[in-house]
Amino acid sequence: MIYLDNAATTKMSKTAVEAMLPYLENWYGNPSSLYSFGQKSKEALESARERIAACLGADPKEITFTSGGSEADNQAILSAAILGERKGKKHIVSTAFEHHAVLHTLEKLKREGYEITLLDVHPSGVVTPEEVAAAIRPDTCLVTIMFANNEIGTIQPIREIGAICREKGVLFHTDAVQAVGHVPVNVKEDNIDMLSLSAHKFHGPKGTGVLYARRGVRLFSLIEGGAQERGKRAGTENLAAIAGMAAALEEACGALEENRRRILPLRERLIDGLSEIPHGALNGDRERRLPGNVNFCFEGIEGESLLLLLDDRGVCASSGSACTSGSLDPSHVLLAIGRPHDVAHGSLRLTLSEGNTAEEIEETIGAVKEVVSYLRSMSPVWRDLEEGKKEHLL
Ligand SMILES: *Cc1c(COP(=O)(O)O)cnc(C)c1O
Secondary structure: OEEOEOOOOOOOOHHHHHHHHHHHHOOOOOOOOOOHHHHHHHHHHHHHHHHHHHHHOOOHHHEEEEOOHHHHHHHHHHHHHHHHHHOOOOEEEEEOOOOHHHHHHHHHHHHOOOEEEEEOOOOOOOOOHHHHHHHOOOOEEEEEOOOEOOOOOEEOOHHHHHHHHHHHOOEEEEEOOOOOOOOOOOOOOOOOOEEEEEHHHOOOOOOOEEEEEOOOOOOOOOOOOOOOHHHOOOOOOOHHHHHHHHHHHHHHHHOHHHHHHHHHHHHHHHHHHHHOOOOEEEOOOOOOEOOOEEEEEEOOOOHHHHHHHHHHOOEEOEOOOOOOOOOOOOOHHHHHOOOOHHHHOOEEEEEOOOOOOHHHHHHHHHHHHHHHHHHHHOOHHHHHHHOOOOOOOO
């Protein structure tokens, strides 16, 4: 099997698995218990918090553990909305290509009377700080813009956007789920007020994540119950997963440069190889993207058929995000960067990790070329394009 879907989830690192085992096997005490067996768990929890904070340039008190990226996004946005409403500010700025954890939360707020401005994204897959500045109004309570896109991997000018928000006195949240552990992220230097991350995107366990909130930014709990996480997230902590997340994050942040050096040539070769397929195009800017992200559109094919045939050849790929597969709508991300419906349907996302090899990349290039030709040979749409009855768009 060739695993090229690391934006959907990653294999756990050995270090992360080993960091979890003591808490699954022996140290099962509740961190909230007063006896020393529970306090041992409490110490492990706080140690994980300190180490995660250090990786982000944050203070441990600014770290809240959540069940993952989706919960962190929900809590960040809903907290800012509550704070905004108290000041009579009910306008939020975001982009059209956010993850659904952000977009669906914003839709909910819209139904509750908030005004949402979704900025257009350029064909390069980037929003500019100037556009963000122009969208901010006196009643804006939050700007939420993702650090790196989960489908096309493009990286946003987060530091500049953060600086603008700070200057205008507006809270700034970033969904950094795809960025943390893959590119340098520092909440202080990057002017970030709130940030979401998820362990399973950097070789940690699924079902655990973090919401960073700068000191002074008040969070409201989504879950009623005990006083865990200083009252900001009720429920007994998933200590094993949190310990695994801390170990995975330290490992990923320590190897950031090394992993980048290993993955980048593979990505470049994959892009070059797939660029040889006629009437196809890379989605998003080639430079300003995550080291492991490749995303193409090919005219005259259906992304779903492409994925199934690649699966037959042992290649795990995606056509968009894991969350949209199963739906027949084209990716909202590809539509947001201006790809027409027909073209957006024929998309392929391949996301690499440092475990991939040059041989796997060559095999994948060969497999994609064959499968695309095969699908086109059977496609009525492709026949119309070839016979000139329809115009090629790519
Ligand atoms: C995966 C992902 C999420 C959701 O994280 P979960 O931990 O799976 O809930 C949110 N945002 C982005 C950009 C993602 O890639």
